[in-house]
Amino acid sequence: MHTLPAVEGFMYPNEMELQWSVLIVLYPFLTGLVAGAFILASLQRVFKVQAVAPTYRLSLLTALAFLLVAPLPLQLHLGHPERSFEMFLTPHRSSAMAMFGFVYLWYLLAVLVIEIWLEYRPYLVGRARATTGATRLFYRALTLGSENLSPRSLEIDDRVGRFVTVIGIPSAFLLHGYVGFIFGSVKANPWWSTPLMPIVFLFSAIVSGIAAVLLIYLFYTWAKRIPLDMPCLDTMAKYLYYAFLVDFALELLDLVHRVYEADESFHTLDFMVKTRLYGSQLVGQIFLGTLVPLGMLALTQLVALSERARKGLYAGAAALTLVGIFLMRWNVVIGGQLFSKSFLGYTTYKMEFATREGLLPAILVMLLPLAVLWALVRLLPPMAATPPETEAR
Amino acid sequence: MRELLRDAEHLIRLGLLFAAGLLVFLVVRAQLVPAGFGELGHFRAGAIGANQEREPRFAGRAACAECHGEPAESLAAGGHAAISCESCHGALAAHAAEPAEIPGFAATARALCVQCHAMNRARPAGHPQVEPVSHAEGAACTDCHDAHAPGL
Numbered sequence: 001m002h003t004l005p006a007v008e009g010f011m012y013p014n015e016m017e018l019q020w021s022v023l024i025v026l027y028p029f030l031t032g033l034v035a036g037a038f039i040l041a042s043l044q045r046v047f048k049v050q051a052v053a054p055t056y057r058l059s060l061l062t063a064l065a066f067l068l069v070a071p072l073p074l075q076l077h078l079g080h081p082e083r084s085f086e087m088f089l090t091p092h093r094s095s096a097m098a099m100f101g102f103v104y105l106w107y108l109l110a111v112l113v114i115e116i117w118l119e120y121r122p123y124l125v126g127r128a129r130a131t132t133g134a135t136r137l138f139y140r141a142l143t144l145g146s147e148n149l150s151p152r153s154l155e156i157d158d159r160v161g162r163f164v165t166v167i168g169i170p171s172a173f174l175l176h177g178y179v180g181f182i183f184g185s186v187k188a189n190p191w192w193s194t195p196l197m198p199i200v201f202l203f204s205a206i207v208s209g210i211a212a213v214l215l216i217y218l219f220y221t222w223a224k225r226i227p228l229d230m231p232c233l234d235t236m237a238k239y240l241y242y243a244f245l246v247d248f249a250l251e252l253l254d255l256v257h258r259v260y261e262a263d264e265s266f267h268t269l270d271f272m273v274k275t276r277l278y279g280s281q282l283v284g285q286i287f288l289g290t291l292v293p294l295g296m297l298a299l300t301q302l303v304a305l306s307e308r309a310r311k312g313l314y315a316g317a318a319a320l321t322l323v324g325i326f327l328m329r330w331n332v333v334i335g336g337q338l339f340s341k342s343f344l345g346y347t348t349y350k351m352e353f354a355t356r357e358g359l360l361p362a363i364l365v366m367l368l369p370l371a372v373l374w375a376l377v378r379l380l381p382p383m384a385a386t387p388p389e390t391e392a393r
Numbered sequence: 394m395r396e397l398l399r400d401a402e403h404l405i406r407l408g409l410l411f412a413a414g415l416l417v418f419l420v421v422r423a424q425l426v427p428a429g430f431g432e433l434g435h436f437r438a439g440a441i442g443a444n445q446e447r448e449p450r451f452a453g454r455a456a457c458a459e460c461h462g463e464p465a466e467s468l469a470a471g472g473h474a475a476i477s478c479e480s481c482h483g484a485l486a487a488h489a490a491e492p493a494e495i496p497g498f499a500a501t502a503r504a505l506c507v508q509c510h511a512m513n514r515a516r517p518a519g520h521p522q523v524e525p526v527s528h529a530e531g532a533a534c535t536d537c538h539d540a541h542a543p544g545l
Contacts, residue, residue, distance in 0.1 A: 010515030089422045092435050109414075114407070121403065144410060146403035153400040160404065344515040 009345030018337045018349045021357040023073035025333045026365055028179045028201065029326050030070045033369075035176035035202070036209010037063040038112070038168060043239065045165045051235035057382035058220065059213045060116050065373035067108055073365050074100075076356060096182050107175045111168040117142075118161040120380050125149050176205040183332060190265035191272075191336040196254045203247035208325040210240040211318035216373070218315055226383055230307055234300075237314045241297040244321065248290055251328075268343040276338050276346060281331045289324015293317035451479050452489035460492060464541045471542035481505050481540065506534040 007016055041059035043049040071087075078084040091101025125147045128139040177198040183189075184197025214236045221228045258266065273281055296317040300310050334349050352358035398405070429438035457478040458465035468474060479485055481500035488495045507525045516522060521543075523529075529537065538544070 010513060086425070089425055090430065090435070094435055098435065109411070117407070144403060144406040146406055148400060148403060150400055152396070153403065156401050156404065342515070 006348035006350065007345060008347075009340070010342055011340045011345045011347050012342065015337070015340050016347050018334065018347070020333055020337060021077065022330075022334075022351055022359065022362045023077045023357050023365065025326070025330045026073045026362055027070065028176075028333070029208070029329045030066050030073070030365075030369065031179050032176055032201065032205035032208045032325065032329070033212050034063045034067045034070060034107075034209070035172040035205040036207065036211075037066070037213050038172045038209070039206050040210050040213050040236070040239070041115075042165050042169050042172075045162060046169065049235065049239075051231050052239075054229045054232045054383070055213055055217050055236065057119060057380070058217055058377075059209075060112065060119065061376045061380065061382060062213055062216055062373060063209075064112050064116060065376055066369045067104075067112060068372055069365065069369040071100075071104060072368070073362075076361055076365070079356060096178070096185060099178070103175055103178050107171050111164060111171045115161055115164045115168060116380070118157045118164070121157060122149055122154070123380065123384055173202055176202050183336070186336075188341060189336050190263065191269055191339070192332065194254060194257075196250065196257075200247070200250050200254060203243060203250055204325050204328055206243045207240065207247050208322055210236055210243060211321040211325075214240065214314060214318045215322070218311070220377070220382070224383070228311075230310075233311070233314060237297060237300060237310075237317070240318065240321070241294070241301060244290070244294055244297065248294065251290075265343055268339050272335065272339050272346060276348070277331055277335050280327050281335070285324050285327040285331055289320055289327050293320040293324065296320075448486070450484040450486050451477075452486040454478055456489040457482075457485075467539070467541040471539075471544075473541065473543055500540065501533045501535045503531075503534055506538075506540070 037059045040052065041056050041063065044053045044056045074087070075081070075084040078087075087098075088101045088105065090098075091105075092098040121143065124139050124143045128136055128143050128147065131139060180198035180201025183192040183201075184194055186192045214233065217233070217236070218228070220226070258269070293316075296313045299305070300313050305313070337347075338349065339346050354360045427437045427439070430436070432438040433441070454465065454477055461478075465478070468476075468478065483498045483500075485497055488497045503525065507523075510520075510522055511525050512522045534540070
């Protein structure tokens with residue numbers, strides 16, 4: 001018999017109610033998609049994987065759309081719209097969480113915006129020349145008033161762009177490694193405190209980013225009736241498979257390490273995984289969200305399948321992967337708050353619906369980046385033909 | 394050099410735009426960051442004074458003992474000595490300030506006692522615990538127990 005039905009065993013009073021809600025689950029999920037999409041883009045730009053070139057611009061726009069929305073769950077969680085934006089104004093080195101402003105603004109302004117601008121400059125200039133009225137004014141403002149597309153200027157753009165991407169890769173690693181670090185560095189919480197956390201977050205970010213861009217690319221070509229570049233899709237799926245294998249191996253390494261080390265927290269965490277996290281971790285994350293998509297991707301690598309079958313398997317695997325990575329974030333964030341630091345009790349997460357941190361705002365925050373991406377794709381079409389004067393590029 | 398400047402003109406414009414953006418950011422930041430921020434640490438120094446100015450909601454044990462001497466003495470002598478009056482009776486600074494106008498709170502609800510005395514195997518073995526549903530079937534705990542000097 002317990003007086004608090006949601007609590008089992010002994011909880012300290014400040015542990016009964018979860019302070020980090022589903023919105024804090026969304027934050028690493030969104031930033032992971034940003035980092036993953038950017039790293040996919042850099043495959044073509046820096047590592048010269050030409051097969052994924054058709055998704056280069058789409059990946060960059062996806063990264064931007066998700067990055068623009070990424071702080072929103074944090075601000076909704078903080079409440080106080082009159083002062084929550086101060087996290088951008090007063091970043092500080094004193095704690096990992098206070099560094100958010102530096103990490104976020106660096107990645108947004110020094111990497112993504114510059115790279116996208118340089119990539120789209122010929123298109124912006126072309127539009128500014130070809131349109132009239134307000135549209136022209138808009139695109140002319142985006143060109144910053146310079147319509148120089150001389151071969152030399154484009155060569156400079158290319159070099160600067162590559163330099164920005166080279167900085168961008170460690171920045172993308174920093175962005176998501178940082179998110180993992182926030183959890184991994186909480187030494188009072190044995191579910192989080194592991195130096196592997198930033199690396200696991202990073203690889204799962206790459207996995208989720210590739211899966212997201214793969215789905216967006218499939219949807220975009222279908223919606224726009226553009227012929228799908230099958231070698232590109234095959235290459236993305238191959239990278240998704242490889243990245244996922246590394247990610248899964250790292251998570252298994254973490255698991256094996258925990259089981260073998262079996263420190264004083266082990267029985268508590270083991271019990272939690274087998275009871276309260278059974279559905280979301282064992283069934284959702286590991287079976288449906290990891291083993292099944294890995295199996296589907298392995299099938300496409302081992303057996304010669306028709307284009308139609310491959311497309312179906314890729315789409316299914318990518319969708320399940322996203323579910324799995326979301327559940328991984330869920331199990332980290334929510335799981336880390338379900339057990340007592342006394343190791344003697346467990347609480348329950350009760351998700352609200354139409355409240356500031358409920359399910360409804362979480363769904364809206366998840367859909368918002370897709371709306372932003374829709375707008376970005378309309379303004380900066382990723383498959384637009386290169387203007388004739390830049391064909392030499 | 395001149396040609397290079399011409400061909401990199403758009404980048405110079407971008408650099409200037411960023412510089413302008415940075416300037417705007419710094420100006421906005423100077424305006425929005427509250428006065429006194431950072432003086433004592435990464436927070437607004439005035440927040441300490443603002444918190445000190447708030448009215449306390451708890452009166453404290455000594456204030457209770459001024460009028461309720463007998464229960465206060467019996468509490469201090471018994472097994473609940475470490476528990477403050479207002480742990481069970483609620484925050485009563487307002488009552489202590491105006492005892493005639495604002496009533497106190499008689500703490501007789503079972504829910505209060507079972508917070509510490511409901512059966513829970515995670516509690517220390519010697520701690521008195523009961524099954525709240527079957528124990529004394531719905532009677533007030535204070536019918537049999539004196540909360541100030543616990544025991545039967």
